[in-house]
Amino acid sequence: MARTTARRRTAALAASLAAVTGLAACGSGEPEATPGTAGTTPAGESATLTIYSGRNENLVGPLLEQLEAAVGTQVEVRYAGTSELAAQLLEEGENTDADLFFSQDAGALGALARADRLAPLPDDVLQLVPGEYRDANGQWVATSARARVLAYDPAQAPEVEQMTGIDQILDEKYRGRLGYAPTNASFHAFVTALRVERGEDGAREWLERFAALEPQGYDNNVAVLDAVDSGQVAVGLINHYYWYEKVAEEGADAVNARIRYLSSDDPGALVNVAGAGVLAGSDAEDAAVAAVEYLLSDEAQQYFADETAEYPVVEGITSTRHDVQPLGETLSIDLNDLESLDQTLVLLDEVGLT
Template identity: 75%
Template structure:
């Protein structure tokens, strides 16, 4: 069994959580109160705040949300154990959900909920389910790296011509999941070699995918590794003619083409289990799936929903890595520490 993630919080995240707890949650009452559905959200408030605001009507009870990074919230949930106030974990990626599932911290979901999504978008033992999907892509500046339009593997990023011109967000859960996929695909030594080469090329580190895309768009770097939807959102906001950066979907058998998911799980032992399950059902409803397709430019996981706002490239099969195997956060974080990326 893979080891669960660290139970320590990194200083910036711990400080952020302290601020959230001290200042309240978007005007809500005391955290974890009676008849309150408490959600730990590793998804950014700017992305999912509007749909989570509709949860109260959907589940019929007050809802309070704590926002922070997915891996750090997973670590916090492990640290809190059965004393946690959380009822629902909404994760940016499958890895954090997998770690909690293997630690026995997620309850099994009803089969009628699991059956709403394709088999590959749910935990093998039914402890979490995907709510939306996203593809890893290479964002590139066509003025500096026009050849990126033909890239087929993430290995092509590691060219000497891009020294000092590659941007990543190593503390972001989506990059960490990519590294996990790299480890699963190539083994520990192969992943370490790839990351060491990246560091040797004077990789530029940013706080998040948005900052990476900003750097590519401005020409600060030539290439960046991001999730696809950040580019589609930028185009929707500014118009494609006003966005310099472009994106490249890699070949489906490459770890750089990982299709990861955001997903949700009910915390084992929750006193609000019924409300939490209704929340899961809402996030898989036509209304919520259309929101993800239109407002966040992600791929719906329920059949029959397509975006009316974004011309999304058809989603291929992606990397052959099983999402249920993306739970080894401890090993990934140790490797990132080892090569100097955190």
């Protein structure tokens, strides 16, 4: 993707999110739904469950096929970037065809919740996960978790093994040798966490210093990791599970790249979640809630642990395929605070990292 094209798309998404969430904050002025009609399907009709998935089809496609059988409802899935789908859902409002939003990160879910576009989930569903993995108002729930890490080439940057914070990569020796995925939702979430932890000025300072080192932009985390593994760049910003998947597919001896978990109090150690929320006014609300329940079932949680190398959010599930480093203390941040995606996108555009 050309740099200018990506910048225009991100700016448009930011404008869309800012405009629609701004209107939501002032009140929509739309009439309330008639009690007892939202989320129901007339007798004799079979609803189609429409899922907007910001999660990559290669990662979750097989799981969503299993979900269709488990829920017993025909499922249609639209795949696109999480930020793109969040902006579209805000624009579509009550006219959306979507029943369920399957997001790559908590920030996009937070933006929809703030705009009153998500319906409250039943308490028995919310109680399936710990409090830190669900919205305080019960409008979304996490389905899996993953940690931000530094991928590094041990031949070029062995010192990364001792790093504890994200500031340590802001060194002139890494000029042109840093990799990141500018349009990826997980990078957007990291930047949002940076804003929450350090404030707007502190985040801008870090991003400007990062941009000054001429980092290499890639389409996604897979491409970033491949660039590190092949020695094209020395250090890359990714999520942990991409490395574990690569090791599982190619064998540990065939993977040159290594990963480093940073200190728990550093924004670079963000543990974010993928999650799901039911769209307010859905015509298939019961099926959408059943889909969320399935994503929290032992079967689905085992899928995340084994097939995507993510951290389950339901207790008692461990991977039988990946030797994933256990999570210890994590960055103390309310995932609901990652909702200001619109401001993050504007900031990234202003510093030239889109």
